[in-house]
Amino acid sequence: MRARKILLLIGILAIGATIEATWRAREELGFGATGWRILSGEFHGPSHRFQTEEVRALSLPGVSVKNEFGSVRVVSGAAGELRVRLEKRVYVGREVEAEEFARRVVLLFSEDGESVELRTNREELLAEPGADVGFETALEIAVPLETAVRVSARHSDVDVTGVAALTAATTDGRISANGIAGPVDVQNRDGAVDVIGVEGPVTVRNRHGDVLLERIAGSVDAHVLHGEVSGRELASLTLQLRDGSLDLESLTGELQVRGSRARVSIKDARGPVDVQTSYAPVSIEDAGADVRLENRHGRAEVRRVAGALTAKLSDGDAEIEEIAGRVVLEVRDGEVRGRQLEGGAALEVWDRRVELSAFAGRVEIRSRAAEVILLPELPITDSVDVTSEDGPIRLRVPARSRFDLVAGSEGGRVDVELPDLVRGEGADGVVEGRVGGGGAAVSLRSRRGDVRVFSSEGSSGG
Amino acid sequence: MLVRVERTFAGSCLVALGVLATLANLDRIDLLTELRTWWPASLVVWGVLELYNTLVAAPRREP
Numbered sequence: 001m002r003a004r005k006i007l008l009l010i011g012i013l014a015i016g017a018t019i020e021a022t023w024r025a026r027e028e029l030g031f032g033a034t035g036w037r038i039l040s041g042e043f044h045g046p047s048h049r050f051q052t053e054e055v056r057a058l059s060l061p062g063v064s065v066k067n068e069f070g071s072v073r074v075v076s077g078a079a080g081e082l083r084v085r086l087e088k089r090v091y092v093g094r095e096v097e098a099e100e101f102a103r104r105v106v107l108l109f110s111e112d113g114e115s116v117e118l119r120t121n122r123e124e125l126l127a128e129p130g131a132d133v134g135f136e137t138a139l140e141i142a143v144p145l146e147t148a149v150r151v152s153a154r155h156s157d158v159d160v161t162g163v164a165a166l167t168a169a170t171t172d173g174r175i176s177a178n179g180i181a182g183p184v185d186v187q188n189r190d191g192a193v194d195v196i197g198v199e200g201p202v203t204v205r206n207r208h209g210d211v212l213l214e215r216i217a218g219s220v221d222a223h224v225l226h227g228e229v230s231g232r233e234l235a236s237l238t239l240q241l242r243d244g245s246l247d248l249e250s251l252t253g254e255l256q257v258r259g260s261r262a263r264v265s266i267k268d269a270r271g272p273v274d275v276q277t278s279y280a281p282v283s284i285e286d287a288g289a290d291v292r293l294e295n296r297h298g299r300a301e302v303r304r305v306a307g308a309l310t311a312k313l314s315d316g317d318a319e320i321e322e323i324a325g326r327v328v329l330e331v332r333d334g335e336v337r338g339r340q341l342e343g344g345a346a347l348e349v350w351d352r353r354v355e356l357s358a359f360a361g362r363v364e365i366r367s368r369a370a371e372v373i374l375l376p377e378l379p380i381t382d383s384v385d386v387t388s389e390d391g392p393i394r395l396r397v398p399a400r401s402r403f404d405l406v407a408g409s410e411g412g413r414v415d416v417e418l419p420d421l422v423r424g425e426g427a428d429g430v431v432e433g434r435v436g437g438g439g440a441a442v443s444l445r446s447r448r449g450d451v452r453v454f455s456s457e458g459s460s461g462g
Numbered sequence: 463m464l465v466r467v468e469r470t471f472a473g474s475c476l477v478a479l480g481v482l483a484t485l486a487n488l489d490r491i492d493l494l495t496e497l498r499t500w501w502p503a504s505l506v507v508w509g510v511l512e513l514y515n516t517l518v519a520a521p522r523r524e525p
Contacts, residue, residue: 008468016501023498206469 007041014404042172043069043134045112047091048098054107061164062115064150065237068122070136071173072151076162077142082116084141091134115150148182157191165200169188174209183218192227195220213237219253238269244282252440261393272307288327299334308343326361336370343381367391371449383440392449399455402436418455467511475506 017085020442022344028256037044058081067070077083088105090098103124105429110117120137135154145150148165151158157173168175171189176196186193194212195202201218204211211224220234226243239246245263248255252270259277267275270288278296291308293300300307301315310327311318315333320341327345329336336347336354337444344361347354349370357375360382364373367388374384380401386393393407397418398412400446405421407414408430417432426430444451478500486493 004468007509008471012504019494019497019501023494276521305480 005417014077020046038134041088042090043136045091045134046093047089048095048102050088051085051098052088052103052107053083053085053326056116057084058116058144060111060113060115061146062148062150064115064117064152065139065141066119066137066152067115067137068154069156070138071157071159072139072141072153072170073140073158074141074151074160074163076145079144082118082141082143084118086120087140088338089136089138091136091191096446099398105135105137111251115148143180148404166308190291227437241277295334330333358381379436380442381440384442386442386444386446388446388449390448391446393444393446394455395444397435397453398455400436402439403434403442404438404440405433405435405442405453407431407444407451407453409446409451412446412450414451416453418453467515470511471504471508475504495501512517 006193017156035171039143045289057073063082065074066221073345084107085369087105090102090186092098092101097231102201106121106165108119108121109404118141122137127144136404143163145162146164148159149163151160151168151170153170153173155172156170158168159176159181160168161178162246163180165184166177166180167185168177168185170191171361172191174194175186175188177184177186177198179197184198185203186195187205188207188209190208192211195216196212196214198216198218201427202213202216202220204224205221206223206227207225208227210228211222213220213222213229215233217235217403219236220231221238221239224242224244229239229241230243230247230249231237231249233250234248235247236255237251238256239258241257241259241262243261245265246257246259247265248269249267251268254271255269255273256267257264257275257277260279261279264275264277264282266284268286268288269284270394272289272428273281273284273287274292275284276294278298280298282291282293282295282298283298284291285297285304287305287307291305291309291348293302293309293311295316296314297316298313299318300311301319302323303321305323305325308327309320309323310328312330313332313334313345317335318329318331318337318339322330322340326341326343327338329345332346332350333352335352336349338345338356339355339358341359342361344363345356345359346364348366350368351370353371353373354365354367355373355375360378362382363374363384365386369390370388371391372386373387374392375396376385376398379398380403383432392412405416407416410429414429414431418432419437421433421435444453482491482493482496485491
């Protein structure tokens with residue numbers, strides 16, 4: 001590449017960086033001659049506070065609130081009445097000047113047939129020539145219980161309690177919705193979202209910030225870019241989470257999680273669970289229905305599942321316990337430890353190690369190089385089929401087991417130490433026979449690994 | 463036909479900048495926001511011109 005082109009590239013990138021920095025400075029910083037300044041969406045400097053209150057009759061079913069720089073708090077109040085308390089915080093050093101400016105900050109009301117719109121005259125004041133006063137307007141609003149509330153805010157906390165429905169959007173602040181009788185739809189850019197005690201469906205969109213969801217009777221649909229999501233006592237949840245974590249406890253309906261680089265912890269989920277994530281561990285305990293799990297580059301722990309488990313891990317260990325339904329598991333590079341798998345298992349593992357203990361039902365294992373250890377505690381009565389390329393296979397046989405055995409290895413040793421084995425005719429490197437009079441087919445085949453079958457009575461299993 | 467990449471690119475950028483500035487003066491757009499959105503497109507334009515020269519125009523000139 002010629003020097004001219006390199007210089008041109010550097011020039012373009014420098015111009016781009018300048019544009020980005022200027023844009024960010026305009027969004028995040030502001031300085032006024034009267035001493036105020038904005039840093040990260042908040043005013044700083046000497047200030048004075050003033051309050052006014054207005055009460056109006058309210059006959060429409062909705063209230064729409066717009067505000068910038070200042071919190072919005074909505075609570076349920078008297079029937080047929082809209083009560084608004086406005087706190088004006090003016091960032092001017094001298095109180096007289098601050099009071100004079102505060103007198104000009106007023107509430108504006110308008111109606112559109114469905115709702116009353118309420119805002120301050122911030123835009124009009126800032127549009128005046130020479131306007132150079134920083135001010136915040138905090139609104140405390142009481143509306144009738146059956147009111148649907150809409151809040152559109154910037155650089156504001158929003159706190160709404162005890163109304164019929166809520167639609168809220170803000171930036172750089174916290175949104176709290178508590179005790180809402182109907183649907184809730186909240187959007188935040190950089191701040192936390194708390195939604196507690198909602199009877200209707202909930203939609204949450206949040207870019208950077210934690211999300212708390214509690215006691216929600218309707219379905220929850222949440223999209224979170226970066227943040228920690230925690231939920232308790234939910235009906236159902238669909239979550240998209242880019243970076244962060246999910247801690248969920250007590251869910252009665254369906255759960256679907258699509259995460260990337262998101263840690264997932266689920267306890268007591270009664271409905272079907274479907275989790276996809278990567279680069280972070282997944283833990284699922286006490287699931288009342290089927291569990292489907294996919295994790296790239298992360299480990300998984302699944303315990304006490306009443307349904308089936310279908311899981312796919314690229315590289316990460318899997319620890320599974322007390323699964324009532326069938327387990328279908330694929331692990332490319334990780335160790336698998338399974339215990340009390342009541343409905344059998346179909347495993348596909350590449351490397352490392354597989355250990356299944358206290359299992360029942362039909363078991364199929366395909367291994368490339370993983371060591372396979374099977375330690376059933378109840379007598380074997382269902383089929384066991386293990387094939388491996390390079391890995392060794394070990395099977396401990398409990399007393400009173402009944403099966404037909406085929407154990408073979410092309411390049412490894414085959415040791416069968418079962419006192420009640422009735423040997424049949426096997427080819428080279430293959431032991432065939434019947435145990436307990438015969439029954440289910442037990443096939444253990446490795447191409448290059450050793451195969452060992454031993455009795456649980458009087459053997460260490462080493 | 464080979465394109466003079468630097469000149470074509472600089473001309474395109476000037477035209478784009480002039481259009482954006484004019485629209486901003488007419489209060490139709492916010493200049494800084496639009497610049498922030500679209501400046502990476504200049505790299506795409508430059509890359510397309512270079513690819514055109516390398517893949518299309520240069521092979522045609524070979525005997």
